[in-house]
Amino acid sequence: MARPGLGTVLILGIDLGTTYSAVATIGPDGRPFVLRNQVGEPTTPSVVHFESSSAVLVGSSAVHAGTVDPDNTVSLIKRQMGNDFDLEFHGVRHTPESISALILRALVDTDEPVRAVITVPAYFGIREREATAQAARLAGIEVLELLSEPVAAALHYGTSELTGSGGTVLVYDLGGGTFDTTVLKVQPMGVSVIATDGDSKLGGADWDSRIAEYLTECFVEAVPDVDPFDDEMFPHVVQTAAESTKRALSTTESRPVVLRACGARVTVTFNRQILEELGADLVDRTMSIVRRVTHNAAKYGAIDIRHAILVGGSSKMPAIAKAVAETLDVTPRVVEPDLAVVLGAAIRANQLTNAQSLRQAGGMLAAIADKPTTSVVPRSFGILIHDSYDPVATRQIVVHAVHQNQPLPASASVSFCTIAEGRDRVRIQVYEQAGDLPSEEVEHNRRVLDGELTDLPALRAGSRIEIALRVSADxxxxxxxxxxxxxxxxxxxxxxxxxxxxxxxxxxxxxxxxIAVRQ
Known part of the structure; x- marks a missing residue:
């Protein structure tokens, strides 16, 4: 498929999603549009099936292949980005980065050089972001920017007629595997993130699991003498039914679900009320994060939330719009939830490389052509030290210097003192907040940088060590x-x-x- 570019270099926006991924670019009229994949789909399932050590399927074909060979099929790999998580298929080692690189290769099916803006959850920390960048490098893609998904959605939202004069916006982004919520300001002069929060292990897949469990229980109750898992196809059947049922109930009140296993057939009547009951605590988890992010945004003056937009395929569940409306007292808007992020990424990619076509489009597109997007620190960073108040000097803590939701670029300088005599080297360990809230406890943080300051004179106890931390705009x-x-x-x-x-x-x-990649 021919893909538009700038000269001989292709300029793309890529949404590398947990469950589905997509690619977009800017057309001759300066407006973004989605590039369909090899089989004509606007989105590609983020699933990889290893036919052999040298051939893989990506997308819908991988989903189908996984029904008969699940051991050589991998999905939801985005949830493992930044983790030490080795996989092996046909005797060959793979990592989340290499699996993601194969997905990217399928998305960008070209021999031309590619420069792209790739979106990441706003709450992704530095390890996940670096892993994403590494996946792009493995796929031969030059990364223009790792753009937070809510910012991408806001860029797309900001080019529509919905914003009017702009204002403070809350983006509720519930994808297949991750949840983000971000407060930002969308104005003709650009998009500014005020505060962000989220949960990288919460998404539509969790609703799917709840539905699949419920359907399985109904089957077992209806046919108690049959173990459905004796049928190797049943796990796929029930998982597929769960996802399709969830989607259907976004527009209808009820749906019969037919399940077959071991020669038995059971019809389960599934309705929206059951779905809402199964996912009530999951919705509550997202609302808790929404309240937290609005509280943090208020510290920076963002008190009046004028708009709420819902993006991510799972945000189409009616219970989501109802909960957001009750929490924020605004009517949320759904703006192409499956594609808003990738379309915004395309706008940003073109913004970074060639503003001319944006100007030609007129309106809000022209207004943002030369305007920046600004973001915030997604998680706090600090230094591992010995607690000076610990009488036995064994307790270690993390002292955060760069704080969550601090505007980017961010910097901080701190000083610490040595505690031992005659030290000629000092180990410097930098940690990033791992939990929802900053904490000085080591187990609530994760190490991201580690090194030794060497060639020191024999230092006396109490000698000062100065440490400067900087987080760039990207x-x-x-x-x-x-x-x-x-x-x-x-x-x-x-x-x-x-x-x-x-x-x-x-x-x-x-x-x-x-490895040859096919769809």
Missing amino acids: GLLSVTAREPSSGARLDLQAYVDGVVDSAAADDLSSTLAG
């Missing part, structure tokens, strides 16, 4: 540690725990080069 963390008396300095940037190192990346690159 979320890159860099840290400098300095010992003032000697001028010794340590710069940390490249080593990120949970992401494959350069040697492993080279191995994965060689492996991927020998």
Whole structure:
């Protein structure tokens, strides 16, 4: 499929989703449009099936293949981005980065050079973002920017007639595997994120699981002498039925679900009330995060939420709009929930490379052609130190210096003192907030940078070590540690725990080069 580009370089927006992914670009009229995949679909299931060590299927064909060979099929890999999570198919090692790279290769089916804006959940931390960037590199894609999904949705939203004069917007983004909510300001001069929050392990797949469990229980109750799992097709049948039923109930009140296993046939009447009961606590979890993010946004003056927009395929469930309306006292709007993110990514990609076509489009598109998007720190960063108030000097804590929702770019300088005599080296460990809320407890954080400040004179106890942390506008963390008396300095940037190192990346690159990708 021919794909439009800028000269010989293709400029794309990519939504690398947990359950579905998509690609978009800007047309000759300056407006974004979705590029359909090889089989004519606007979105591609983020599923990979390994036919062999050198051939994979991606998308709908992988979903179908997974029904007969689930052991060689992988889905929901986005939930593992940034984690040390090795996989093996046909004797070959893979990681979340390499699996994601195969999805990207299927999405961008071209031999032309590609530059792209790739979207990530706003609540993704540095490890997940670096893993996403590495997946793009493995796929041969030059990343223009890792753009937060709510910002992408707001860019698309900001080009529609819905914003009017702009204002403070809450984006509720419930995808297949992740949930984000972000308060931002959409104005003709650009998009500014005020506060963001979310849960990277909560999404539509959790509703699907609840429905599948309910349908299975109904089957067992109706045919108690049959174990449906003796039929190897049943797990796929019930999971497919769960997802399709959830989608159908966005527009209808009830739907009969037919399940077959081991020669038995059961019809389950499933309705919207049952769905809402099964997912009530999941909705409550998202609303708790919505209340938290609006509370944090209010600290920065964003008190009057004028708009709420729902994006992500799972936000089409009527219970979501009802809960958002009750929580915020505004009527939420649904703006192409399946495609808003990728269309916004395309706008941003063109914004970064060629504003001319945006100007030609007129209206809000022209207004944002040369305007920036600004974001915030998704999670707090700090330094691991020994607690000076601990009488036995064994307790360690994380002292955060760059804080969650601090506007990007962000920086902070802190000083600490050594506690031992004669030290000629000091280990510097940088941690990122891992939980929903910042905490000094080590187990509530995760290490992202690690190094040693060496070649120091024998320092006396109480010697000062100065540490500067910087987070760039695109979320890159860099840290400098300095010992003032000697001028010794340590710069940390490249080593990120949970992401494959350069040697492993080279191995994965060689492996991927020998794999044929089909849809």
